[in-house]
Amino acid sequence: MLGLSLALLSSIFWGTNDYLSKRLLIKGLDENFTLWVRFPIAFLLLTPLGILYWDFNIKVLTYALIWLPLEVLGGVFFIKGLKYAPLSVAMSFYSFMPVFSALFGWLILSEEPSPIGMLGMSLVIFATLILVGFSPKEFFKKNRGVVYMILSTVFFGFNVVIGKASIIESNSLFFSWFYTLCMSFGTLVFVKPSEVFRKENYKHWEIPLLGFLFAVGDALYNLALLLTLSSYVASAERLSLLIAILYGKVLLKEETKRVVFPALLMIAGNTFMAFD
DSSP, X not given: OHHHHHHHHHHHHHHHHXXXXXXXXXXXXXXXXXXXXXXXXXXXXXXXXXXHTOOOOHHHHHHHHHHHHHHHHHHHHHHHHHHHSOHHHHHHHGGGHHHHHHHHHHHHHOOOOOHHHHHHHHHHHHHHHHHHTOOTTTHHHHOHHHHHHHHHHHHHHHHHHHHHHHXXXXXXXXXXXXXXHHHHHHGGGGXXXXXXXXXXXXXXXXXXXXXXXXXXXXXXHHHHHHHSXXXXXXXXXXXXXHHHHHHHHHTSOOOOTTTHHHHHXXXXXXXXXXXX
């Protein structure tokens, strides 16, 4: 239960992080800069833990060569999903992630989902179809942000499993620091140099908070991975959806038509998976 509690706590930090990212995008900041800037800040904040819990080895490096390019692509698709879809809709589709993490966890770590877990996955998929008024012909034309978000969940769902394998070979706190180090350089490839050196980009009060919220959420999430199944952690952490919907409705004044009921279905589905 401790693992699930830590994952739920991480969802509060990451849900708020997603809201602040959406605020910066609305202000006109470049999406790739908005994605990148959290990582070097989080890296600096986590450096004392990285040194104190240092545990680098060849297996951690090998896993990094697998997850890093996928995580960077997932991040790029994620931030584009936030840009091109309302926050509540984008984060609703991000609930697909536990489905893929459960699938890859079964294939790679032999974490086999039970019938109740399968029911949870089905609820998540059914909810997304309601959310967009699914039409196979029109779906990809009218829902660009949603498509980006679904692509990100495939990469992230796989990397939850690879990340857990890395943590098993090392430890949660070192990996949290190592992850932000790798992502600081990996995502920088997509950022224009002019955006990195533009002083105005760093004047927004949301920027340091992005790094702080991500650092804390990252450490809690990785601690949770060590304590329970990867698919359960991914499921519990998706409750950040509820936080994102609340922010979107109350603070960004987003329309919530055909969002709340599917979101509740997604949360129910994730709950079935988490408490299987």
